[in-house]
Amino acid sequence: MxxxxxxxxxxxxxxxxxxxxxxxxxxxxxxxxxxxxxxxxxxxxxxxxxxxxxxxxxxxxxxxxxxxxxxxxxxxxxxxxxxxxxxxxxxxxxxxxxxxxxxxxxxxxxxxxxxxxxxxxxxxxxxxxxxxxxxxxxxxxxxxxxxxxxxxxxxxxxxxxxxxxxxxxxxxxxxxxxxxxxxxxxxxxxxxxxxxxxxxxxxxESSKRSNLSVYRQILFDEFESRQCFYCGRPLREDGIQVDHFIPWAFIKDDKLWNMVLSCRNCNNKKRDKLAPDIYLRKLVTRNKDIQMHYYKEGIRKFSQSIDLRGSEEMKNYRPGGLMQIYTYARENGYNEIWTP
Ligand SMILES: [Zn+2]
Structure with a gap:
């Protein structure tokens, strides 16, 4: 040594x-x-x-x-x-x-x-x-x-x-x-x-944040995600929850590519479980839209700090990487699947 x-x-x-x-x-x-x-x-x-x-x-x-x-x-x-x-x-x-x-x-x-x-x-x-x-x-x-x-x-x-x-x-x-x-x-x-x-x-929990409202701002206000990512019901302004698609307990980090908006009901039921594969593919598509948006915005330069933060968090995102993390989560014991 x-x-x-x-x-x-x-x-x-x-x-x-x-x-x-x-x-x-x-x-x-x-x-x-x-x-x-x-x-x-x-x-x-x-x-x-x-x-x-x-x-x-x-x-x-x-x-x-x-x-x-x-x-x-x-x-x-x-x-x-x-x-x-x-x-x-x-x-x-x-x-x-x-x-x-x-x-x-x-x-x-x-x-x-x-x-x-x-x-x-x-x-x-x-x-x-x-x-x-x-x-x-x-x-x-x-x-x-x-x-x-x-x-x-x-x-x-x-x-x-x-x-x-x-x-x-x-x-x-x-x-x-x-x-x-x-x-x-x-x-x-x-x-x-x-x-x-x-x-x-x-x-x-030394790196856990309880205030995730910035993701609500980005996803609800900027990207107009107005439906629950899981059950598809329209989101009511007072019931919007920010959910870590791959559970925070596993990933221990907050990044836009892993954040979705859900209704209270789905969020309560999902907890530290994984959603089925089909939602993983849905998230990959959603992230592609976000990347495209930031790519176009990048040409015009960001005007708001919230956009800057969103694009910064997407910087090292790769769809293959997300799918790999999903597999790692399962290999690490997060193998209970919750279906909305
Ligand atoms: Zn829902």
Whole structure:
């Protein structure tokens, strides 16, 4: 195992790996052999898992994507749930950045990340990125035996090894649970009993947003989706629900290509289940329309920030990718099908 945190860039090992070899390296992260003592590696591993389906054609994730999640996760753990990340008297760099930001901006105690303004989010994410990229990226690289990803701190990206990518996608839920377990075990040592009540749920929901109204705005107002995606009944303004087509519990991310509008009834019944294949194809068609729209708009330049956000979220979308994620969801245990 190498100490990777000082490296400015690194490539992954290109040899062919069988599943045993991949597991041998990844499991170091969850063992006592791992070098890091802070909670970073768990938080950064979660940032990668939450971003797994946002890779571009080259398997790259940018530091903005990764540290965007990282900042959100730690913001909620630190300010919303008050969970310490290091023993008393010590402060993790990310916590220092967050606390400074709270003070400077007079932010009310306990507010969730999603309630910050867009400007505040970007400022905070950039600060967290600049402070944490030095140690975190190279450290996890070293802790996973240099097989997981290549990285470049100057160009600010990681590129996931395709062999490890498909390994992780097929076992995402299990790896995520293992990560929470080890993370929780670490956090229990540095926190009081009261703070760690429901700790696993707090970790799991540290990047969950409850306000999805932006998707309602995009889909209902911009794209005039006026019927429930599932049952086809007309949507009443007061009963519109934003639904993750592939359940949030699996995907842990909000992106326009996975968002549909539904009636209350369908949303309540669907929960963490998958809809049948025919709805997957319907979503692929719907997404194609959205892409076409943004393609045409792109020529005229976006006038509204909401369009900009929508088109940004469609950037790395591929229909084949969506179908693959649907299969991954089933392989990870989301195999209960709900038919409207
Ligand atoms: Zn419905």
């Amino acid at each position: 190498i100490s990777g945190h000082r490296l400015s860039k690194g490539d992954y090992d290109h040899r062919h790996l069988n599943t045993d070899e991949i597991w041998q390296e990844l499991s170091i992260l969850f063992s006592s052999r791992s070098r890091n003592s802070a909670s970073y590696k768990y938080g950064f591993f979660k940032s990668i898992l939450d971003n797994l389906y946002n890779v571009d054609d080259d398997m790259k994730l940018t530091f903005d994507q990764l540290f965007g999640k990282f900042a959100e996760i730690y913001w909620n753990l630190v300010t919303k749930y008050r969970i310490a990340q290091m023993p008393a008297g010590k402060s993790a760099a990310v916590v220092t950045v967050i606390n400074d930001f709270v003070q400077k901006n007079n932010i009310m105690a306990g507010i969730p990340f999603e309630s910050l303004t867009d400007d505040q989010k970007i400022t905070l994410q950039t600060k967290v990125k600049n402070k944490c990229k030095q140690n975190v990226v190279g450290a996890l690289y070293g802790d996973t035996g240099c097989i997981f990803y290549a990285f470049d701190k100057k160009e600010e990206w990681i590129r996931i090894n395709p062999q490890v990518y498909s390994y992780v996608c097929k076992r995402k839920t299990a790896l995520e649970k293992l990560n929470y377990y080890e993370w929780a075990k670490y956090l229990e040592k540095v926190n009081t009993e009261e703070t760690t009540v429901n700790l696993l749920s707090k970790l799991d």
